[in-house]
Amino acid sequence: MAKRSKTELDPALAAYLEAVSYLERHPMFSPLMGRVSLVRDKRSKCPENGWAVVGKNGVIHVHPTRRLDVQEWVYVLAHNLLHLGFGHFVEKERPALWNIACDVYIASFLSSMKLGKPPMAWAGELEHSVRSEEELYRRFCDEGVPERFAGWGTGGDRQPDMLLSGKLEGSGYFRDVNWEALFGTGLSNAVHSAVSVAGGYVQALDDRTATLSPAQEARQWFINHFPLLASLASHFTMIEDAQLCQRLQISVAAIDVVVGEIYMNPAAGLDREEAIFVMGHELLHAGLRHHERCMGRDPYYWNVSCDYVINQWLVEMNVGQLPQVGVLLDPELRGMSAEAIYDRIVSDLRTYRKLFTLRGIGMGDILDKGDPRFWDANHGTTLDDFYRSALMQGLVYHQEKGRGLLPAGLVEEIRALGQPPIPWDVQLARWFDEHFPLLEKSRTYARVSRRQMSTPNIPRPAWSCRESDQAGRTFGVVLDTSGSMDAKLLGKALGAIASYSQSRDVPFARVVFCDAAAYDAGYLSPDDIAERVRVKGRGGTVLQPGIDLLQNAHDFPPDGPILVITDGECDRIRVARSHAFILPKGKSLPFVPRGPVFRMES
Numbered sequence: 001m002a003k004r005s006k007t008e009l010d011p012a013l014a015a016y017l018e019a020v021s022y023l024e025r026h027p028m029f030s031p032l033m034g035r036v037s038l039v040r041d042k043r044s045k046c047p048e049n050g051w052a053v054v055g056k057n058g059v060i061h062v063h064p065t066r067r068l069d070v071q072e073w074v075y076v077l078a079h080n081l082l083h084l085g086f087g088h089f090v091e092k093e094r095p096a097l098w099n100i101a102c103d104v105y106i107a108s109f110l111s112s113m114k115l116g117k118p119p120m121a122w123a124g125e126l127e128h129s130v131r132s133e134e135e136l137y138r139r140f141c142d143e144g145v146p147e148r149f150a151g152w153g154t155g156g157d158r159q160p161d162m163l164l165s166g167k168l169e170g171s172g173y174f175r176d177v178n179w180e181a182l183f184g185t186g187l188s189n190a191v192h193s194a195v196s197v198a199g200g201y202v203q204a205l206d207d208r209t210a211t212l213s214p215a216q217e218a219r220q221w222f223i224n225h226f227p228l229l230a231s232l233a234s235h236f237t238m239i240e241d242a243q244l245c246q247r248l249q250i251s252v253a254a255i256d257v258v259v260g261e262i263y264m265n266p267a268a269g270l271d272r273e274e275a276i277f278v279m280g281h282e283l284l285h286a287g288l289r290h291h292e293r294c295m296g297r298d299p300y301y302w303n304v305s306c307d308y309v310i311n312q313w314l315v316e317m318n319v320g321q322l323p324q325v326g327v328l329l330d331p332e333l334r335g336m337s338a339e340a341i342y343d344r345i346v347s348d349l350r351t352y353r354k355l356f357t358l359r360g361i362g363m364g365d366i367l368d369k370g371d372p373r374f375w376d377a378n379h380g381t382t383l384d385d386f387y388r389s390a391l392m393q394g395l396v397y398h399q400e401k402g403r404g405l406l407p408a409g410l411v412e413e414i415r416a417l418g419q420p421p422i423p424w425d426v427q428l429a430r431w432f433d434e435h436f437p438l439l440e441k442s443r444t445y446a447r448v449s450r451r452q453m454s455t456p457n458i459p460r461p462a463w464s465c466r467e468s469d470q471a472g473r474t475f476g477v478v479l480d481t482s483g484s485m486d487a488k489l490l491g492k493a494l495g496a497i498a499s500y501s502q503s504r505d506v507p508f509a510r511v512v513f514c515d516a517a518a519y520d521a522g523y524l525s526p527d528d529i530a531e532r533v534r535v536k537g538r539g540g541t542v543l544q545p546g547i548d549l550l551q552n553a554h555d556f557p558p559d560g561p562i563l564v565i566t567d568g569e570c571d572r573i574r575v576a577r578s579h580a581f582i583l584p585k586g587k588s589l590p591f592v593p594r595g596p597v598f599r600m601e602s
Helices: 010-026 070-083 095-113 133-145 180-197 212-226 227-237 242-248 272-288 300-316 338-345 385-401 408-417 424-435 487-503 526-531 544-552
Strands: 038-039 051-055 057-062 237-239 251-255 261-264 442-444 462-464 476-480 509-514 518-524 564-567 579-584 599-602
Touching: 010 070, 051 070, 051 462, 057 070, 070 095, 070 180, 095 133, 180 212, 212 227, 212 237, 212 272, 227 272, 227 385, 251 272, 261 272, 272 300, 272 385, 300 338, 300 408, 300 509, 385 408, 424 487, 424 579, 476 487, 476 544, 487 564, 487 599, 509 526, 509 544, 518 526, 518 544, 544 564
Parallel strands: 038 057, 237 261, 476 509, 476 564, 564 579, 579 599
Antiparallel strands: 051 057, 251 261, 442 462, 509 518
């Protein structure tokens, strides 16, 4: 007859050992289990009616004869481990009440985790809204301990399960262990495992057989070590399918912010550090709303502009390592915004037409399948709002945890995302304020108007500006009147100009119409600008003659600013004085503008 093992003869011991093995494999508790000492023999200090007690030296005294099933032992042992991990061994004036408060807090924590099950003798109602042990302790000191909270410890009937005093056996090697740091490591491991389970890489939290790809390791690195992008990294689904990437013409990586997918081509052969750089690149595309900020621009050139900006930031933050292909980096563009770089690119399209991005030659890595969910708010938060809030919250966590310095440009751009964009007409009003400050008015008792001739002897004071102050208070307007201009947008721009001119006491503006030639309309009052301006020409767009006409006119002030209204389909112009542009939203100029650009919305 074959000799049976001890666990086969003792089912209670088998259940206990299986629970110990489970916690040793559990990512959250394995660091603690590796340093505690379990005593389950005659040396155990566990009370007769208890299950287990723990000392601050890391020794857990288990009742040697208790019979529990596996899940109950898991609960009992995890309860004692959490006393160590939560740092409950502190001195209090009323240690018994402190022990009960800690027991209730741990019981609520394990209940929310759905880990194991308490022994059947523990019956009562748990309070899941517990915020901290300290809060419970203060309540118990002031109001006493409710009866339903008195039996949630593992020491037995009204017995403490934390050994706060007395001689502690087995204390030598373990007395200097930082249990809270070990529990923090366990929490990090649990996040690793949870992401692996959610991604389908492993079947259970305690499965350690999976080998993560560099892209999967990169995502976990962001989740665990880089709070700025952690939320975004956990949101996106990783797709590593070489054949699919080949069909989509993705050489290295791409992102679809609408569907919530990041494509990483395994055939690119990225190592872990290169994958971290590429992952950060794609996540910044989503968080900075590059998909939505394109606003009618050429998608490829806009993608290239954004690549230059975020690659420079990643290099400054020392995130990962530059891959061998697909990275656009130009030190001359450092500190420029994506919008400014785009304006430079469109002025020299030949140079930037066939660049190698992470997707491939001449293609952007921001995919757009036209899914309306990006803007659809019918089912709650829009994707645009989610990505914006995720990045802003990540910035707060990153700075609070001191996880490294961030480029000032990146921080400013993230914070700007949280503010609504300034409307173009408000920006135009500020431009008028800079060039035409409000005039100081004085009282006047001038002759009354004809409408008041019925009582001519009654003086009527009024406020007026001195004529000398208004002299030279004017600006030039160059209007693109070619066939490509939208009449509705043109009218909106002229109406705004007339309104701001009146409010800032600008009596006249010098107006020039431009298409194939320049037509000087002379000085027009705000009313004339708003109501009686008529488009003169419908030929091609050449604006430089209109600019030269104003700059060389003897009756136009040498310091008078110029406002250019165009759709961007014009020649390259040179303006030697203060100026600004009004463009339809999504349009760009064929040169790098030196003055501000106000983009009208239709």
